Amino acid sequence: MSSDLLRLSSLFVRTLREDPADAEVASHRLLVRAGYIRRAAPGIYTWLPLGLRVLAKVEAVVREEMTAAGAQEVHFPALLPREPYETTGRWTEYGPNLFRLTDRKDGDYLLAPTHEEMFTLLVKDLYSSYKDLPVTLFQIQTKYRDEARPRAGLIRGREFVMKDAYSFDTTDAGLDASYAAQRAAYQRIFDRLGLEYVVVAATSGAMGGSRSEEFLTPTPIGEDTFVRSPGGYAANVEAVVTPVPEAIDATDAPAAHVEETPGTPTIDSLVAFANAHHARDDRPWTAADTLKNVVLAVTHPDGRREIVVVGLPGDRGVDLKRAGAAFEPAEVEPATDADFAAHPELVKGYIGPRAFGPSVADERPQVDESVADNVTARQPVRYLLDPRVVSGTRWITGADEDGRHVFDLVAGRDFSADGAIEAAEVRAGDPAPDGSGPLELARGIEIGHIFQLGRKYAQALGLTVLDENGKQVVVTMGSYGIGVTRVLAALAEANHDDAGLAWPAHVAPAHVHVVATGKDAAVFEEAERISGELVARGVEVIYDDRPKVSPGVKFKDAELLGVPVLLVVGRGLADGVVELRARMGEAEQAPVADAVDRAVERVQQLLG
Amino acid sequence: MSSDLLRLSSLFVRTLREDPADAEVASHRLLVRAGYIRRAAPGIYTWLPLGLRVLAKVEAVVREEMTAAGAQEVHFPALLPREPYETTGRWTEYGPNLFRLTDRKDGDYLLAPTHEEMFTLLVKDLYSSYKDLPVTLFQIQTKYRDEARPRAGLIRGREFVMKDAYSFDTTDAGLDASYAAQRAAYQRIFDRLGLEYVVVAATSGAMGGSRSEEFLTPTPIGEDTFVRSPGGYAANVEAVVTPVPEAIDATDAPAAHVEETPGTPTIDSLVAFANAHHARDDRPWTAADTLKNVVLAVTHPDGRREIVVVGLPGDRGVDLKRAGAAFEPAEVEPATDADFAAHPELVKGYIGPRAFGPSVADERPQVDESVADNVTARQPVRYLLDPRVVSGTRWITGADEDGRHVFDLVAGRDFSADGAIEAAEVRAGDPAPDGSGPLELARGIEIGHIFQLGRKYAQALGLTVLDENGKQVVVTMGSYGIGVTRVLAALAEANHDDAGLAWPAHVAPAHVHVVATGKDAAVFEEAERISGELVARGVEVIYDDRPKVSPGVKFKDAELLGVPVLLVVGRGLADGVVELRARMGEAEQAPVADAVDRAVERVQQLLG
Structure with missing residues (x-):
């Protein structure tokens, strides 16, 4: 049996008609109801087969574009000793957000929320000369953060998958180039995923550093507020810089x-x-x-x-x-x-x-x-x-x-x-700092963050290399993160209706959802044949072969699961036709003989 | 740049001439020296690009065979709440081997060493009828065990990758069938990986249950002792059953x-x-x-x-x-x-x-x-x-x-x-319990373990389904594990010499290692062309394009890295020849024009 023919009679999935009690947002509600994920603990989720397929596709896009941008993949442990994080001060700075534990010998360990220290130490371990640089490393890895209020399902979890990358350069110009390469890779990643995004100026948060931009996907349920101006200025609300008015001549002002x-x-x-x-x-x-x-x-x-x-x-x-x-x-x-x-x-x-x-x-x-x-x-x-x-x-x-x-x-x-201090609220209509017009406010989910760390970590951990003149110079770093599981949730937020999910073809758990309706053995035989042919032509198929389930339930499940192309084999078969339908589009009758070709055509169109 | 052309001038790798001080066994020593892994903490390792490539290939073989055997992939969190493990008693039973921690709300959590409880609860969550069964689920996931003595690099670590699978059946006969399917899948996996193995009878350890077999790969550095007889009996030494002698008539024995x-x-x-x-x-x-x-x-x-x-x-x-x-x-x-x-x-x-x-x-x-x-x-x-x-x-x-x-x-x-009690030492020459001759003793590494858990976990966690007669019956389970990172180490143990690693082609980080020697620009151009053509033909290439590194160092590195086919472009180029060599075989001269064909041929042969 190919893994790309998923029979609903045996696929490990159960759809739910009721929303989970704790679900606040559509992605959470629908991913649970459609049997993609299950909650294991607050902010901690189990991935069921369909969810894992989508996650693997998102990861693959990220991995391909990272590699294409020249980044090399490594993989760090999640369980790490305290020392490096102590050296940089983050053992303390992270406060209660850090999961801390001790091992059987009373050694202090943590579950890493990010890996700046480890990347820095690894490059220090392997490299010693400017000739070794630049290098950009990345990993796709499970991270831990003990959020005070885990919420919105995968959007703010306590165990989550991140792609984190770090660039290492000897010069500021080198860092700028590495940063630009990652920025471009991020644009390609979100473009390929079909996820709308805004790149906003950001503060660099607990990480330190200077230039900092966030990739936000606009959505009313976003946790982040950002501003944009008609002239193209965009910033996270935390990063908005207030234009400083001209000083006023107060010579004639009365005394206080x-x-x-x-x-x-x-x-x-x-x-x-x-x-x-x-x-x-x-x-x-x-x-x-x-x-x-x-x-x-x-x-x-x-x-x-x-x-x-x-x-x-x-x-x-x-x-x-x-x-x-x-x-x-x-x-x-x-x-x-x-x-x-x-x-x-x-x-x-x-x-x-x-x-x-x-x-x-x-x-x-x-x-x-x-x-x-x-x-x-x-x-x-x-x-x-x-x-x-x-x-x-x-x-x-x-x-x-x-x-x-x-x-x-x-x-x-x-x-x-x-x-x-920049602490005053930002309001719609405030002027953009670059003079590009009045600001409007919107909400978004942070799906990526790129920033120039500079020399903070390299300095703290002693990462230097010999330069052309034989002098030790401190390396300058960039940091580039994508919340992979959060991106999956953002895709679900952006692609659903009341009835269920509606995945873009690139990340859908399958391309075609074949439904056999009724009790006629001929219908099931034909649906089986069509499914097999589709798989043979490289199409991933969910085939609803459940014998005793009503058409109504099958259609509801298909809408909930959100595969982009639906192919229904049913009563029409007697007249030699099947039905083809986009997840959110009109139904089209097709002669049985053309069913496979038409479905393949639709899939190819969707995959671009 | 394709990810399958790995240039040593920029690849994130450094080889070491010296053995790491803490390395006891060849796999550990060579994986560190060749730049595949780096120690982050005792029993906790970071994966560098080459190591990660091998790991991904091992995982792919496991995943393919699991899927082919009808198992469905899921993914559980590593960080789990105490409750399910409390219910089964394992929160306590695991003793100091369990990493325990508390979250910011003083909730008890653990880093899962295995996931019996979670699989059981997940099936309970989704399934309710005998018609839903059988089902076999698996995951490839990071596990944690706070070993008293982490040792031998990846062989006994504290953070490691496991494939764990569980089957769920209503009947004992069903469990036998699920067990047999997994057993066969294991044989295919280890056959494909080219890893010698012995299937031995085993005890089921802390997991409970009845039938239990281990897959051991024989090696003198193995932690496990097993026995085998000329007639085919094989068992883990813990599982050896002593043949009980006939009772003796002691009627005439003198009084004590x-x-x-x-x-x-x-x-x-x-x-x-x-x-x-x-x-x-x-x-x-x-x-x-x-x-x-x-x-x-x-x-x-x-x-x-x-x-x-x-x-x-x-x-x-x-x-x-x-x-x-x-x-x-x-x-x-x-x-x-x-x-x-x-x-x-x-x-x-x-x-x-x-x-x-x-x-x-x-x-x-x-x-x-x-x-x-x-x-x-x-x-x-x-x-x-x-x-x-x-x-x-x-x-x-x-x-x-x-x-x-x-x-x-x-x-x-x-x-x-x-x-x-079976507690006496087993000695070479002891009779096999099945009468198949005298036992010999050998050592091995446990790379897989399959066993019939039975109803222990389902009983403890209330996993029942309705049977044909509408009666609730407790589900019976099988448990099937492969130590994925340990398998990688076992492959390194089985495939190396004093000079370095010698990967089987299926798991090697690349298929061909192209070395350009000397300073002649024509040599580097030709090596570049050959590498490019190989990649275009689907061959994964490490290309040693480092301009100022001596041929001696390049050959030493090639031997250490252990790619199966070496292709040297050097002085011979002037006479129109390059050199082809298996990692452990004789060198062969080949006309430049045939170099790519010959290398592809060798790779195809090795990949079978």
């Missing part, structure tokens, strides 16, 4: 003055009070005239808890995901009552920038991209400003006393900060 | 009598004393006339420590591996001083069977195959006898007092036991 503003702990109440008691001539005060100061608690990997105040225009909130990205690998949350109690200088509802030190004229906040590392703040509480708060801007803000605010407080004249 | 035997705590000293002071008329006493009583400590999975005494002819020792197999899943070790102190009735050096209860005439010890479960012993210390100690045999043995032995103690007349 403190006013009684009783009962105004919120921006709305403050604006209303200001309009009622300190009305402007030209226009009413708005939230944008106020400087909101938001108190955050930052937990560093070493456990240290730091209080940070973010100043931003009062018409915007802090986006905790953006704030989190700014402080990576530290974790960020709103300050608690205990935090406020420990900092009596922070008067809830009336916090102002003057609490954080003397005014410094002519000092404009600089965008500080590594605020997490900048722990030499001159204050016990760090004060960071939104980039919009440029020198010369005038604000109503807290006076650090209950029921009082200060008016006409001028940035750069009356106050300064320890740095800048 | 205790003698002073000062200073005779060992068999040798006892035999010498007996010959000196109680000489026989017909022949001297030998060790075989004495009954040795060996004290063992058995630690049960629940932690209970039980003392067991094994009585056996004094010319044989206890084989702890055989004793261990008899007590599975309990663990066995020699009794300690503390054990003796806790059992003053056991007089070291003078232990006799009379310590364990009254004599019972006409009771012959029965072979008790489940002594581990038989905890209803009538004594605090269980006494178990070697099957050779049949009724009527006469012995010199301990009198349970220091310096005293008893003579003419007759089995069945003067003493009995709680059961029989």
Whole structure:
């Protein structure tokens, strides 16, 4: 029996009419209902035969394009000793997301979430000269991450398959070339898979490094928010850079003055009070005239808890995901009552920038991209400003006393900060940083991430090579990941309807789903013959040969399984015809004699 | 660039001239030296490109034959929750061999060493009727076992690849058929891989069950000892069944009598004393006339420590591996001083069977195959006898007092036991249990294990189906494993010489190794052309295009890497010839024009 003739009478699959209770999204619901996967534990899945076939096809596309791009395949263990991850600090930085265990000799081990350290050490083990480079290595391998909230089936799991690749170069130009090659390979991979994608600028997260892009597939159920402009700018919302306005000449600005503003702990109440008691001539005060100061608690990997105040225009909130990205690998949350109690200088509802030190004229906040590392703040509480708060801007803000605010407080004249931060929410209509027009927001699933790690890991782990002049130079690295199981889920998200899955031909578990209906032995004989001929011509076939199952159930199962071409042998056989149908298309009658040719033709068309 | 033209100038490989310090066996030594694998931690290896190619080919053979035998592929997680393993008792039984961990919510997890529970539960999840059966499922998957002594590279690792399969039947006859199909598939797999093997009767170990056979590949470095007879009997040494001699009529035997035997705590000293002071008329006493009583400590999975005494002819020792197999899943070790102190009735050096209860005439010890479960012993210390100690045999043995032995103690007349045990060492020349002649002993590596699990797991996990009469019946299972990474190591063991590996063509990382020697550009051009043509004809090529490497180093590397056909383009090119050579054969000159044809011919021959 060929493995490419899958008989439903014996295939290890059971379809379910009911959605699994824990399924939130279509891919999860349908992959379980169609018998592709089964849950083994939260975020941990078993692959049934049909699911495994699709997974193998996705892997094959990834492997082919990686190899075509010159990357060489290796395979690392999932179970790894602590030491290399200790050296780079990630043993600690990963926090509770890392599965840790000890072996029988009390040695510390982990289940690897990514393999930067191991790739770096392997190249160090084998290579020693610039002549050995560049090299790009990849693996397709099972990874582990102890997610706080595994969700959406395969989209955010705890055991999942990733393709991870790393490039090794001696020069920055070399890294750029390796990065470009991988970027192009990613485009080919997602093009071949027929998966719509957007390449967005991204932050590099816990990995460190500089240039960073994500491949997102747009879908309303995506966990990631991204922006794009009419002019082609696209970025993960965490990576959006705020255009910095011109500084304003505030020479003629009035001096700052403190006013009684009783009962105004919120921006709305403050604006209303200001309009009622300190009305402007030209226009009413708005939230944008106020400087909101938001108190955050930052937990560093070493456990240290730091209080940070973010100043931003009062018409915007802090986006905790953006704030989190700014402080990576530290974790960020709103300050608690205990935090406020420990900092009596922070008067809830009336916090102002003057609490954080003397005014410094002519000092404009600089965008500080590594605020997490900048722990030499001159204050016990760090004060960071939104980039919009440029020198010369005038604000109503807290006076650090209950029921009082200060008016006409001028940035750069009356106050300064320890740095800048990209933490304010991004809104539809905000200008793209490259001037390419107003941003729109959309949601997507991250299916790939490429970034320039630079020399961080090579430095930490001592990966150097001799250059042309016999000098040891630190190698520079790129990192390139594709969530293989997540891509499969994204394909299911993008290709389904209410009735079931609708796989693109390249990844479908089979090309043609042959259904024999009724009880007539001649029908089953003909369906058997057609199935056999199709397989002989290289077509992968699911053949529903179940003798006692009604046509209705067979069609429902076919729709659920999602094979692209359906071929029905039934009553029409008496008149010499069978039916051909695309998973989401119209039915066509075909003479029995042409059935195989027509099906092969359709499959070839779909496979391009 | 095709993935099947591997240029040594850029291939991610480095050969080593020195053996790795920890390598005990040839496969380990050579796989590391040739750059196929690298150690990541004890018993945990990284696969480099060449190793991964071989592994993929071994896996492909296994997958094809499994599928051809009707088995369907699935894939389970490696990280699994405790519950199913708790239900079957294996969470505890596996002891320190199991990698255990907790997740962020303090849930207990394990890294699966095998997946009986998961396969059983999956079939329970999907199937409910006898009509669904039989089904055989398999996976090729990464497994974990925290070995006390990982050794011999891939042969006994802690992270390794296994093919495990399970069959599910409603009837014993069905199980026999499924078992036979898998057994045949195993033979085809090892035949295709060109790996010599012996199928031996085996015990079923911690898995439970009845019929059990191992596939061993004979090699002096094997961890397993097996026996075979000229008549075709073969068994793992743990599984050897001792032929039980005929009972002896002891009607005329003299009564037992205790003698002073000062200073005779060992068999040798006892035999010498007996010959000196109680000489026989017909022949001297030998060790075989004495009954040795060996004290063992058995630690049960629940932690209970039980003392067991094994009585056996004094010319044989206890084989702890055989004793261990008899007590599975309990663990066995020699009794300690503390054990003796806790059992003053056991007089070291003078232990006799009379310590364990009254004599019972006409009771012959029965072979008790489940002594581990038989905890209803009538004594605090269980006494178990070697099957050779049949009724009527006469012995010199301990009198349970220091310096005293008893003579003419007759089995069945003067003493009995709680059961029989197969724990005595097996020796070359022992008779095969089936009368097929004297046994010879050999060593081998276990590469496969098939056995009939029976209903143990289905019972424990509630896997039942409705039979023809609408009655729930418990499913019966078979279990079939192949150590995939171990098979690769076994292939390396069986196919190497001092200079390096010598892969069979089916699993070699490439078919032809093209070497260009010297500095002549024409040589490299011709080698390039030949390599390209070979690849175009479907041949996988390693091409040593390194420009500044000496021919000596290139040949050494070629021998180390072990590709079956070597094609050298060098000085001969000026005379229009190249050299062709099998990895372990004679060199042959060939006209350049014929080089590709000749190489293809050789490869086709090797691939059969």
